[in-house]
Amino acid sequence: MIKQLQIGDLTARFPVIQGGMGVGVSLSGLAGAVAAQGGIGIISTAQIGYREPDYQVNPHTANLRAVKKEIRRAKELAAGGIVGVNIMVATKGYEDYVKAAVEAGADLIISGAGLPVTLPEAASGVRREDGVSRQAKLSPIVSSVKSANVIMKYWMKKYNYLPDLVVIEGPLAGGHLGFDRKQLEDIEGMHYEEEVMRILEAIKAFGRAGNREIPVVMAGGVYTGAEARKWLDMGLDGVQMATRFVTTVECDAHPAFKQAYINAEKEDIVLVKSPVGMPGRAIRNAFLERTAKGPVPHGRCHGCIKTCKPQETPYCITEALVNAVKGDVDNGLLFCGSNAYRAQRIESTADIFAELASAFE
Structure with a gap:
């Protein structure tokens, strides 16, 4: 039986989150397809409005409009599946993007590229446009036990709020990374699996103190079902995979x-x-x-x-x-994860989930 990923009242049939990839790599096409397969599809909001006609004149307005358009379209494709967004803390007008995502009905907001200290405040009190009362689940991205402790303590003290999910992003991930160059040049010497276990225990301790479950997923360097299964066997609740989904039919990037x-x-x-x-x-x-x-x-x-x-x-x-x-x-700049060279062909999201199902069972 395949382990499901439970985030509050949200249930994903597969414990797999498709990582948010900008600019324009993971939009509604990819996110909707992943969600329809039973994973969690994630739209990157980074410069998401680049195809809007007024983008060059007013990129902020174009981006916010596109956030809502892409979420709505992804949810149409998702067939009831879970659709979320990735919003970088470093984004200008960060809180505006959070508000737009909540209004459009995003199920989950994942936020990194800095500590998302204002995320609970930005998302609170915002009404969904479809009238549904359920609010978006909130997840910080952390890369160290120090950053995990900082964000957990801050959210509790400031907002009395524990994250609904935590994403641990390791040094093998793609795009911008939460490590210095020296660390990334000696990843083996980091013994990062040990740090993952420390982060996991710290988060679970906060959850126990708050009398609630906080699922934790691992991101970075996960390309196959077997690699995903390793983290599940180590006690994590799921994985985030991004690079693997780039070479799919449904990925929104150019061929x-x-x-x-x-x-x-x-x-x-x-x-x-x-x-x-x-x-x-x-x-x-x-x-x-x-x-x-x-x-x-x-x-x-x-x-x-x-x-x-x-x-x-x-x-x-x-x-x-x-x-x-x-x-x-x-x-152009071709951001990628450490496993990009392993791509051999264009496949479908259904192909990937079939392989994942085989490994998880």
């Missing part, structure tokens, strides 16, 4: 973006310094070679990240990510 994963070799997966100040993981391409030689000219600011200084940035990360997801891979 050329998906093909870049299939073409990549292990040595092509590299660490990069993002303009927003965090290390990240991406596929080596002509664009990264160009950035290594000096700044890449860019257009007007799209107001994406709080810490970005447009006049000083070596390149515009929004432009780079939008180029990539649209298929201009030679002029």
